[in-house]
Amino acid sequence: MSKAMSKNMSNAPTKKSHSFMVSSVFKVTETLAPADNRIYTYQGTTVAITCSGWDGDNEREYDGDLIAYCGSMEVPMDNHCYAIKAKMLPSPDSADYKLYFEADHKILVGTSDTFAGELHNNTSASGFGIVSSRRELPEPDMDDTTLAFVMSHLRDSIEFEVEYRIRPTVKMKASQVLIQDGKETLVQGFFVDWDNDNSRWIVEASPVTALNVASGHETLSKKRPASGTKVTPTGRVRPAKYVIMMSLKQISVANDSNRHVNTSSPTTTSTPASASGTAGKGKKRPPPPAEEGYFNDDGNIVMTPPEAPEPGPSTSKRAPSGRQAKKPKGA
Numbered sequence: 474m475s476k477a478m479s480k481n482m483s484n485a486p487t488k489k490s491h492s493f494m495v496s497s498v499f500k501v502t503e504t505l506a507p508a509d510n511r512i513y514t515y516q517g518t519t520v521a522i523t524c525s526g527w528d529g530d531n532e533r534e535y536d537g538d539l540i541a542y543c544g545s546m547e548v549p550m551d552n553h554c555y556a557i558k559a560k561m562l563p564s565p566d567s568a569d570y571k572l573y574f575e576a577d578h579k580i581l582v583g584t585s586d587t588f589a590g591e592l593h594n595n596t597s598a599s600g601f602g603i604v605s606s607r608r609e610l611p612e613p614d615m616d617d618t619t620l621a622f623v624m625s626h627l628r629d630s631i632e633f634e635v636e637y638r639i640r641p642t643v644k645m646k647a648s649q650v651l652i653q654d655g656k657e658t659l660v661q662g663f664f665v666d667w668d669n670d671n672s673r674w675i676v677e678a679s680p681v682t683a684l685n686v687a688s689g690h691e692t693l694s695k696k697r698p699a700s701g702t703k704v705t706p707t708g709r710v711r712p713a714k715y716v717i718m719m720s721l722k723q724i725s726v727a728n729d730s731n732r733h734v735n736t737s738s739p740t741t742t743s744t745p746a747s748a749s750g751t752a753g754k755g756k757k758r759p760p761p762p763a764e765e766g767y768f769n770d771d772g773n774i775v776m777t778p779p780e781a782p783e784p785g786p787s788t789s790k791r792a793p794s795g796r797q798a799k800k801p802k803g804a
Contacts, residue, residue: 491603491626491657493635495572495664496558497522497596499539500585501549515540516548520572523592527638527666527675532593535568535667543576554588556580561598563633563674568667596664598676600635601687602626604656610638617641620649623673624658634673637662644680657687 505517521534539549539559549555559574582588602624609618620639625632637660639645639652652658661684666675678684 491601491624492628493561493563493602493626493633494558494599495522495561495596496556496599498554498556498582498588498590498592499572500554500588500592501539501551502536504548504551505538507545513542513544515542516545516576517541518549518551522570522596522664523594524596524664524666525593527677531666533667535570537570537572539572539574541574541576547576549579552585554582554585556582560628562628562631563635565631565633566672568669568672594663594665597661597679598635598664598674599659599661600624600626600637600676601657601659602635604652604654604658605634607652607654612641615641617646620652622652624660634671636668636671636673636675637678638665638675639678639684642680645678648678648684651684651686653686659685659687 499520501518501520503519505519507517508515517538517540519536520539521536523532523534525532539557541547557572557574557579559572561570561572563570582590605623605625607620607622610621611618619641621636622638623634623636625634639649641649660676660678661681662676662678664674665677667673668675
């Protein structure tokens, strides 16, 4: 890998697994021999990807192998058309390719004589890879340029490149700035051409579901408790509702204690007999819990509550969302 390539790939993750999926209606032209004599084995047929060229002047069909692990009764039939989604593994030095699909997930849409759909430029591609390079292509009679960028894909230890292009249309021009060297990106589009000089496919990004830039792995930080949050003696944060209920209960107990002190006689004392008799009845009360703490602005536990904020000017309340419901007639 060159020095320039290493610089562009500095943002790439250490572990790569980037697939390339295709979906279209494929016409089966030939049935290939199975991989071996087992009942279930790799069965293959010959299909083609058809495209008209980037400028619309290079209509060609590119043959490849459509492969599934199945029995002989599930192999697609010759001269029939099927709607299939498959994993694509292109050859690194030619237009040959292999498509791996699930035999249970194919839809018969007709024979080669009855199918009336258009296959040129209608093979969709969905590629998730790493942007390795980008360049601008001039457009005739326009100041804007088409963005062409290459992404590296890796699947089953096979690494290959695909070129994607974004035209400067109204819907796609703003997406060109999202492409960055070394970033993982998911691109949706359609096959339009084969670049014979660089041995790679050319995919035009779709204006409907164009591309998504991956964010990569992120380390989630722990939530920091707000200043003034109460802490239990064991270090757990008390819920706000529980703190309010405990505060109200403590106020009520304090009021009852003050009322009892004011109305009782200061000379009243309990005898040892009554004290021992009282102690023998019921369950012994547990000792009072340790004093609760608070979180300060730095996230540390302190035993004194934070200072109350200074009162400021009141702000107007926000209007409720939505509009008032209409009253029914006659109400």
